[in-house]
Amino acid sequence: MSVETHGHVNPHHEHPDVVGSRNRLGLILLLVADIAFALGVIFVYFYLKGQNVNDMWLPKASDTQDATVPVSSMGAWYVTIIAAVGLLFHQYALAGVKVKNQTQLVLGSGLAFVASLAALIYQGILMNNVSFTITMGAYASCYYLIAGLNVVHLFLTSFISLGNWNRSRLGLYVSDHWHVRIVSVWWIWMTISSLLGAFALSFT
Amino acid sequence: MTTMMDRPASTPGHSAPKKALxxxxxxxxxxxxxxxxxxxFWYLAKAILPANTDxxxxxxxxxxxxxxAMIGWLIGFMTGIGALVGPFRWLLGKDLSHEENLFYAGKDQGVKRYFRYTTDHKVVGIQYLVTTMxxxxxxxxxxxxxxxNLGHAGGGWLQPQTYNAIVGMHGIIMIVATIIMVTGPFGNFIMPIMIGARDMAFPRLNALSLWLIIAAIPCILSSIFLGGIPTGWVAYNPLASQGPPGQDGYIMFICIFALSTMVAGANITTTVIKMRAKGMTWNRTPxxxxxxxxxVALALPAFPFFFLSQVLSAMDRATGSTFYDTRGGGSGWLYENLFWIMGHPEVYxxxxxxxxxxxxxxxxFTRRPLFSFNMAIMGIAGISGLSVLVWAHxxxxxxxxxxxxxPFMLTTELISIPTGLLFLVLIGTLWRGxxxxxxxxxxxxxLLWNFMIGGVTGIYLSDVPIDGALHGSMFVTAHFHYTLMGAGLTGAIASLVYWFPKMTGRMFDKTLSWIGFWFVQIGFNIAFIGMFLVGLAGQPRRVGSYAALFDRGNMITTGGAYLIMSGMLVLLYGVISSWTHGAKAxxxxxxxxxxxxxxxxxxxxxxxxVLPVVTSDAYGYGKAQS
Known part of the structure; x- marks a missing residue:
């Protein structure tokens, strides 16, 4: 391989756009794995629903156990709506940082954090108030799987949003804002993932 | 937070300064x-969780x-190695300083950097090498x-359950070792330099992928003391659901390893796409x-399915869900699909x-250009693409x-076409060199010899009627050893000898490399030809005893295995002696x-x-301008 040695120097101070572009690609590739996982979860739901092995997707009442009554999917849709609102708040923050409006950035990212926390708590309440336990048939197992995936995603979103708000507050995004753009990619996927879960739960 | 550079220098008569976290x-x-x-976590679980009465x-x-307890182990381990420092510093808005990043890169730390969460890709490469070995x-x-144990008919000295547990452990440990054996050590140490980069795109994720694997190893080793993995490496459900707690070690091992693979996949792919030297176009990329x-790109979408299969397995065992239990509406086929959606791409x-x-x-080594670079890329792309469409065979x-x-038989047999392209590239390069x-x-x-045998027997097994006769026999075991070990491990050991001078600064002992090579290759062919014979004759795999008619074949195989072991020990000695006393490279x-x-x-x-600027490809041997 022929090589010339008068390339560019200065490894430590790459342009923020270069670093941001690299980080964005890295996150998207990580999301490929997460998307595969989430699609796997949806596959499990529809596979077991379609198979309805031993008529135990939604078991009927027996001497020892009540019938499994599916929950309304509205709860899952509400979680998705709260997540979507959080995404909009984050986009508002992103628009703020692009025009160097610090107040808008802090407000938007703070509200996005609150929305993620609200969605997380609401998801927890929903899981606590279903009329069945995880052992009561394949639907019940799948419900907890989808809700559990939502909890993990929302927990990560809360962590990221809290960091994003704190960093906005400290003025760390004054010179470059690729972090905020990357967090936006995560928010979009998290909302889509929540939507996929709600969509699946609409088919009982 | 105190950084290492904030601290005042120690002066005589004063106590040593406090170390930063x-x-x-x-x-x-x-x-x-x-x-x-x-x-x-163990005691908390015992104290909080209700007894199973539902x-x-x-x-x-x-x-x-x-x-x-294993989740507690993982959290404690990753905290103790420092993997959580970066994320929490980001959360607090106190990013690592340049000096702290240099510390993480292992600057001026000598041998200690190999025992830390070091981010330098070369250190990570060496850590991977040692871990793999x-x-x-x-x-x-x-x-x-x-x-x-299989040395003579009628069973050996291992109890059947112990034998099964050892087979399962051997299987999964070797699968993971072969997955990391090239991309781990050489993908980390060599690849960034080969593309003209200063480091990986995400150095901390690089260290994370390595330390996740190290955290995973005790989980699988703990299985030995928890009843083992009596299900074979595939851990089919619902059989695995009924297994001893050793299966929990398997589950955690796979979940942590899958996380490591995803992180490594994103990191390596980003590095190659974004950080190649100026002038290194795709046609000039080695x-x-x-x-x-x-x-790694193949692993990125495939391994999450393996991860998911084990999450469901853990939920069945620990929460009573019924994903795989037909009595509760579950399905064993669900597990098999999730497992093999990962399981076949994993071979590639x-x-x-x-x-x-x-x-x-x-x-x-032939001083000739690579024969048909584009054909090699087509071969790799073809195998990668088809490998996700063959799982149900x-x-x-x-x-x-x-x-x-x-249809699955067709897609499986189609894969022999891009594989054939890779053979053509190698033979074409060797030809008249x-x-x-x-x-x-x-x-x-x-590789050409072993992979040919592994590939041709793979075509037999992809054929539905023949698979009906050979499935579950030692023939299958011999086939995949010919591909994973005969081709894969052969390439990995050659890589070690080839890149050893760059990684250690010393030459690999030539004599030992040859002795090791011949012992391993001769032993390997003896061992697994013998296994093909007993497999064709009907000996089932994963059974600790066999009928007298399989005696001769098994004796041959065991003899070959001891020859492989001798060769491997010679190679191990070669690594240690060359690394410590070898000639300077x-x-x-x-x-x-x-x-x-x-x-x-x-x-x-x-x-x-100074970052290089590439002006031609890497294979210009014999060309005037190169």
Whole structure:
């Protein structure tokens, strides 16, 4: 391989756009794995629903156990709506940082954090108030799987949003804002993932 | 937070300054906090979780405690090694300073950097190399226990349950070792230099992928003391749901390993796409890079399915869910699909980088350009694409979707076409070349021979009627050993000898490399030809005893296995003695043209003083302008 040695120097101070572009690609590739996982979860739901092995997707009442009554999917849709609102708040923050409006950035990212926390708590309440336990048939197992995936995603979103708000507050995004753009990619996927879960739960 | 650079220099008469947190964390704090985490989670689980009285089919408190203890271990270990420092510093808005990043890169820390959460890709590469060798050693010892037990008819000295547990442990340990054996050590140490980069795109994620694997190893080893993995490496459900707590070790091992693979996949792919040297167009990018990227990019969407299969398994065991239990509406076919959607691409995750490494070496030792670079890329792309469409050939005999057997047979047999392209590239490069006969050169021939046998027997097994006869027999075991070991491991060992001078600054002992090579290759062919014979005659796999008619074949196989072991021990001795006392290596001992040979030994912290600009491909041997 022929090589010339008068390339560019200065490894430590790459342009923020270069670093941001690299980080964005890295996150998207990580999301490929997460998307595969989430699609796997949806596959499990529809596979077991379609198979309805031993008529135990939604078991009927027996001497020892009540019938499994599916929950309304509205709860899952509400979680998705709260997540979507959080995404909009984050986009508002992103628009703020692009025009160097610090107040808008802090407000938007703070509200996005609150929305993620609200969605997380609401998801927890929903899981606590279903009329069945995880052992009561394949639907019940799948419900907890989808809700559990939502909890993990929302927990990560809360962590990221809290960091994003704190960093906005400290003025760390004054010179470059690729972090905020990357967090936006995560928010979009998290909302889509929540939507996929709600969509699946609409088919009982 | 105090950084290492904030501290005042110590002066005579004053006590030594207090160390910053990141300087205190190392492998010992990791193991310490990991053990504490496991114990705390175990006792918390026992104290908080209610006794299992809800009448679920599989759920047991024992599995809950074991799984939670392993989660505690993981959290403690990763905290103790310092993996959480970066994320929490980001959260607090106190990003790591340049000096702290240099500390994480291992600057001026000597041998201590190998026991820390060091981000320098070369340190991570060496850590991967040692980790891989340790894992292979454990898997190899288990292999010898299996072969010794199968030394004579009627069963050996192992109890059937113990034998099954050893087979399962050997299988999964070797699968993981072969997955990381090329992309781990060489993908980390060599690849960034080869593309003209100063480091990986995400150095901290790089360290994370390595330390996740190290955290995963005790989980699988703990299985030995928890009843083992009596299900074979595939851990089919619902059989695995009924297994001892050793299965929980398997579950955690796979979940942590899958996380490591996802992180490594994103990191390596980003590095190659975004950080290649100026002028290194895709046509000038070395073929080894294509192999590594294809491998990790294939793993990226495939391994989450394996991860998911184990999450569901853990939920069945610990919460009483019924994903795999037909009595509760679950399905064993669900597990098999999730498992093999990962399971077959995984074969190529192992093979492609090993074959690509040998394709990288072929031009060097024949002093000829790589024959049809574009064909090599088409071969790699074709295998990668088809490999995700063949998974159900592992399930012909299960009764799942018989109508799909034909299409899956077709896709499986189609994969022999791109595989054939890789053969053509290697043979075309060797053809009429002026051979420099080194151990890596001989390994190319060994790969062609072994992979041909592994490939042809694979075509038999992809055929539905023949698979009906051979499924579950030793023939299958011999087939996949010919591909994963005969081709994959051969490429990995050749890579070790080839890149050893750059990684250690010393030459690999030539005599020992040859002795090891011949012992391993001869032993390997004896062992697995014998296994083909008994498999064809009907000996089932995963059974610790057999009828007298299989005696001769098994004796041959066990003899071959001992020869392999001798060769491996010679190679291990060669690694240790060459690393400590070997001849000092020149900068470019093979007169190769890829970029890693243009940097001095030892390789500087940031690889290049001035980033290179590439003006031609790496295979211009015999061309005037190169």
């Amino acid at each position: 990141i300087e205190r964390l190392n492998i010992f704090t990791a193991f310490g906090l990991g053990i504490i985490g496991a114990i705390v 009448g679920s089919y599989i759920k047991s408190n024992r599995d809950q405690y074991v799984l939670l 340790v894992v292979f050693f454990v898997g190899g010892v288990l292999a010898m226990l299996i072969r010794t 073929i080894f890079i294509y192999g590594v990227v294809a491998s 995750v192992i093979l492609i980088p090993a074959v690509a490494a040998l394709m990288e070496m072929a031009p060097v 592992h399930m012909y005999t299960t009764g799942w979707a018989p109508l799909l057997n034909g 002026r051979l420099w006969m080194t151990m890596p050169t001989a390994s190319i021939y060994a 020149p900068m470019n001992p093979w007169f190769a043209k890829t970029l890693e040979w243009s940097v001095p030994n030892p390789v500087p912290l940031e690889n290049f003083d």
